[in-house]
Amino acid sequence: MAQEILKSLKAALWFMFLTFPIMVIKVNTVYKTIEWRWMNMIFIGVGIFVGSFIWRWLLNRKDRPVAKKDFVPVSTRVQAYLAENPMAKRALQGVLLAALLCFPIFMDAYQINIFTVALMYIVLGLGLNIVVGLAGLLDLGYVAFYAVGAYTYALLNTTFGLSFWLVLPIGGALAAIFGILLGFPVLRLRGDYLAIVTLGFGEIIRLVLENWNDFSHGPSGIAGIDKPDFFGLELNLNQMTDAIYYMMVAFTIITIFFVGRLQNSRIGRAWLALREDEIACQAMGVGRTRTKLMAFALGATWAGLMGVVFAAKTTFINPASFTFLESAIILSIVVLGGMGSIPGVILGALIMILLPEYMRSFSEYRMIVFGGAMVLMMVFRPQGLVSNFRRKYSFHGVDERLGG
Amino acid sequence: MENILEVKGLTMDFGGLRAVDSVDLYVKPKEIVALIGPNGAGKTTFFNCVTGIYTPTKGDILVSSNNGSAVRINGFKPNRVTERGLGRTFQNIRLFPNMTVLENVMIGKHCRLSAKIFGALFRDKKTRAEELKAAQECYTILEKLGLEKACDELASNLPYGDQRKLEIARALATEPKMLLLDEPAAGMNPQETVELTHLIRRIRDTEQIAILLIEHDMKLVMNLSERIYVMDHGQKIADGTPMEIRNNPEVIKAYLGEDIDA
Numbered sequence: 001m002a003q004e005i006l007k008s009l010k011a012a013l014w015f016m017f018l019t020f021p022i023m024v025i026k027v028n029t030v031y032k033t034i035e036w037r038w039m040n041m042i043f044i045g046v047g048i049f050v051g052s053f054i055w056r057w058l059l060n061r062k063d064r065p066v067a068k069k070d071f072v073p074v075s076t077r078v079q080a081y082l083a084e085n086p087m088a089k090r091a092l093q094g095v096l097l098a099a100l101l102c103f104p105i106f107m108d109a110y111q112i113n114i115f116t117v118a119l120m121y122i123v124l125g126l127g128l129n130i131v132v133g134l135a136g137l138l139d140l141g142y143v144a145f146y147a148v149g150a151y152t153y154a155l156l157n158t159t160f161g162l163s164f165w166l167v168l169p170i171g172g173a174l175a176a177i178f179g180i181l182l183g184f185p186v187l188r189l190r191g192d193y194l195a196i197v198t199l200g201f202g203e204i205i206r207l208v209l210e211n212w213n214d215f216s217h218g219p220s221g222i223a224g225i226d227k228p229d230f231f232g233l234e235l236n237l238n239q240m241t242d243a244i245y246y247m248m249v250a251f252t253i254i255t256i257f258f259v260g261r262l263q264n265s266r267i268g269r270a271w272l273a274l275r276e277d278e279i280a281c282q283a284m285g286v287g288r289t290r291t292k293l294m295a296f297a298l299g300a301t302w303a304g305l306m307g308v309v310f311a312a313k314t315t316f317i318n319p320a321s322f323t324f325l326e327s328a329i330i331l332s333i334v335v336l337g338g339m340g341s342i343p344g345v346i347l348g349a350l351i352m353i354l355l356p357e358y359m360r361s362f363s364e365y366r367m368i369v370f371g372g373a374m375v376l377m378m379v380f381r382p383q384g385l386v387s388n389f390r391r392k393y394s395f396h397g398v399d400e401r402l403g404g
Numbered sequence: 405m406e407n408i409l410e411v412k413g414l415t416m417d418f419g420g421l422r423a424v425d426s427v428d429l430y431v432k433p434k435e436i437v438a439l440i441g442p443n444g445a446g447k448t449t450f451f452n453c454v455t456g457i458y459t460p461t462k463g464d465i466l467v468s469s470n471n472g473s474a475v476r477i478n479g480f481k482p483n484r485v486t487e488r489g490l491g492r493t494f495q496n497i498r499l500f501p502n503m504t505v506l507e508n509v510m511i512g513k514h515c516r517l518s519a520k521i522f523g524a525l526f527r528d529k530k531t532r533a534e535e536l537k538a539a540q541e542c543y544t545i546l547e548k549l550g551l552e553k554a555c556d557e558l559a560s561n562l563p564y565g566d567q568r569k570l571e572i573a574r575a576l577a578t579e580p581k582m583l584l585l586d587e588p589a590a591g592m593n594p595q596e597t598v599e600l601t602h603l604i605r606r607i608r609d610t611e612q613i614a615i616l617l618i619e620h621d622m623k624l625v626m627n628l629s630e631r632i633y634v635m636d637h638g639q640k641i642a643d644g645t646p647m648e649i650r651n652n653p654e655v656i657k658a659y660l661g662e663d664i665d666a
Contacts, residue, residue: 261524261525265519265531266519266523266524267524269503269511272502272507273503276501276502277499279482280498280499281500282456282457282482282483283455283456283486283492283498284486284575285483285487285514285516285578286511287484288483388502
């Protein structure tokens with residue numbers, strides 16, 4: 001205890017010294033006077049002392065062995081409860097669905113728009129989750145596939161007049177092909193090296209779109225893209241917002257459903273094994289090439305589909321929408337929420353997209369809060385907000401479980 | 405081909421270092437064969453060449469196929485080798501720590517299942533039946549090794565000895581014709597080693613498969629194996645029955661006077 005206080009005291013003194021020039025001395029160049037703000041030094045000293053003390057206390061608490069052993073995270077307990085009580089699970093799903101469906105009735109177009117964007121990021125997060133969370137392939141260029149989908153719809157629609165619903169599968173398929181194209185050269189890479197190559201790939205796609213004027217109209221982008229067509233109905237702006245919202249709700253549900261099934265399938269298991277130990281995984285008869293390419297292709301498909309939706313929703317796209325920052329946000333969603341966990345990714349997307357929207361008054365501090373939150377996450381909960389929960393098999397009722 | 409595995413003149417170079425130098429070896433069906441030698445003799449490299457993790461510089465690795473003809477598997481990817489019926493374990497345990505025990509074994513079944521992407525997405529009747537069958541078969545394997553109670557535990561939560569057993573279970577799930585065990589008794593106490601000896605013999609008897617094992621525990625090797633190969637500095641220095649090896653002066657020299665009866 002005394003040692004902790006001493007350490008915090010040292011940190012406080014050190015910070016008082018470091019911040020002395022900027023926090024204490026204020027030079028007034030007009031009157032050529034120096035103002036000494038000694039109070040600031042005291043504030044910093046006390047602040048750092050308290051902060052450092054709390055920080056140390058949290059770190060100690062985290063490392064305490066007893067706490068670690070008996071500690072089951074709340075998220076795991078909730079998931080275990082839901083897995084054991086299908087009724088409770090159904091009820092929760094029903095409530096959530098009802099809330100989602102009723103949402104537009106009570107909210108204005110602005111709110112609905114924000115929520116539509118959040119849903120899009122949920123789908124993007126779930127797509128990237130296949131690559132990063134399940135297969136363990138760190139992909140920093142995910143936004144490239146999003147761009148492929150968006151430009152597919154933009155170009156096919158403006159030049160050939162193809163409809164949204166027709167281009168949707170084309171965009172997804174094209175993104176999947178790009179996923180395989182990226183996958184081939186990086187089959188042997190892992191970790192940092194893979195991250196660098198995918199980062200490069202993302203930038204290549206963006207630079208091509210930015211510079212190939214004849215093809216993509218360069219930085220000025222493509223305008224006048226058709227909104228999606230809903231059974232030929234004439235919709236005004238508000239109705240269109242609602243319609244796109246409902247479409248995204250449907251999309252999200254389908255994605256959750258499919259990703260959940262993938263996760264608990266033969267392929268999903270192979271992805272997990274690949275993430276855990278590549279050599280052992282191969283030695284146990286899992287083909288690395290196939291499994292990796294499948295992860296890239298499937299992850300990319302969802303990004304492609306969302307790209308098409310994005311282009312149709314905004315009616316205007318340019319390469320500025322597909323920068324590295326976008327990849328970073330989607331990756332943060334996956335990491336923050338919990339790698340490989342569907343509820344985690346949903347929670348992550350809601351936090352990452354909704355919080356900045358509703359905290360516009362703090363928008364100047366957004367990046368610093370964002371960075372700080374990431375550091376705290378990595379120190380205290382590296383596994384993400386919601387830890388990955390593995391399905392249990394019971395060998396009496398195995399038929400029902402697998403049938404689900 | 406009457407042998408289940410036949411290796412001829414296997415050589416593996418790492419740059420200027422010859423880790424395995426023209427080694428010959430064969431294993432007959434249902435035979436337990438041991439590969440021994442001092443540390444750094446090239447035993448694990450030999451295993452890695454046979455199971456496709458390394459591509460050997462020279463030599464032939466022949467595996468008998470189902471119709472009896474020999475297939476040369478040099479340069480096959482590890483998963484193709486496994487499909488040919490060679491299942492292996494690792495010297496330093498390489499389980500999938502964040503997957504459950506059952507899932508670990510089900511990965512072994514992977515190459516015997518056929519569910520594709522659409523099966524996974526739409527979970528049709530065939531896929532469901534296949535998954536169910538696989539899960540049950542894997543559970544049966546766990547029962548054989550006495551791990552069925554831990555089936556929903558994460559693999560990393562198992563005690564050390566059970567992790568070793570789980571590696572064997574996972575290799576068995578690949579439906580091998582031959583099992584390659586890389587130091588299965590490493591880190592086990594004498595009691596556990598005795599149990600392991602019985603386990604390996606039981607596996608051979610019930611599954612009717614051949615077993616090739618690398619081991620340092622001489623008691624286990626002498627008790628268990630029908631034939632022994634001895635390697636030193638990448639070369640095969642002796643082969644024969646346990647009795648012959650025990651009295652072979654070359655072998656005793658290689659072990660630097662170590663009492664191999666110990």
